[in-house]
Amino acid sequence: MTTTSLDREKKIIELLQKQGSASIQELTEAFGVSNMTIHRDLDKLAVAGIIQKKHGGAALAVPSPNQCAMCGKPISERTVFIVQLESGEQKRACCAHCGLMIQHHAKDSQQALTADYLRGHILSAGQAVYLLGSELTICCAPSVLTFGSQQDAQKFQTGFGGKIANMQEAIQYLHTKP
Numbered sequence: 001m002t003t004t005s006l007d008r009e010k011k012i013i014e015l016l017q018k019q020g021s022a023s024i025q026e027l028t029e030a031f032g033v034s035n036m037t038i039h040r041d042l043d044k045l046a047v048a049g050i051i052q053k054k055h056g057g058a059a060l061a062v063p064s065p066n067q068c069a070m071c072g073k074p075i076s077e078r079t080v081f082i083v084q085l086e087s088g089e090q091k092r093a094c095c096a097h098c099g100l101m102i103q104h105h106a107k108d109s110q111q112a113l114t115a116d117y118l119r120g121h122i123l124s125a126g127q128a129v130y131l132l133g134s135e136l137t138i139c140c141a142p143s144v145l146t147f148g149s150q151q152d153a154q155k156f157q158t159g160f161g162g163k164i165a166n167m168q169e170a171i172q173y174l175h176t177k178p
Helices: 005-019 024-031 035-047 096-105 150-160 167-176
Strands: 021-023 051-054 057-060 081-085 090-093 109-115 122-124 129-132 144-147 163-165
Touching: 005 021, 005 024, 005 035, 005 051, 005 057, 021 024, 024 035, 024 057, 035 051, 035 057, 081 096, 090 096, 096 109, 096 144, 096 167, 129 150, 129 167, 144 150, 144 167, 150 163, 163 167
Parallel strands: none
Antiparallel strands: 021 057, 051 057, 081 090, 081 109, 109 122, 129 144, 129 163
């Protein structure tokens, strides 16, 4: 069976997600291709930041503390969203859009914090005021910005549009957007 490089790359990622790592030998046997073909596939995935090549194999790339756990983008302290898990692990996101997605999908989420977009201070994500779909897209789309007060969110809405919401409404909004 002949596979394209895109098919192999997708299957390599799936295999690494299941196993954590794989040797070049395992990959050549799994796909029936040469070592060089696997090396070329792994090089593409490594350049994209999806995997890390290691001597004799590869493993999934671990996001740095300054990379979003959801999309991999750099994290700005002005838009950071932090989800604290019961295990003590923290998942950091680049923006409220990604943070709410992590929060929603994490079964053991204990607490969530976010940065007030205007003032920069950290506040409880449950008490934040969300501005959804404004014309200003700072990071991921659809745009979701967080504010510490209803008044700040309304002032920002006046200039950039969007809908003001609480955290539950923001999560629902993200799940209804294509």
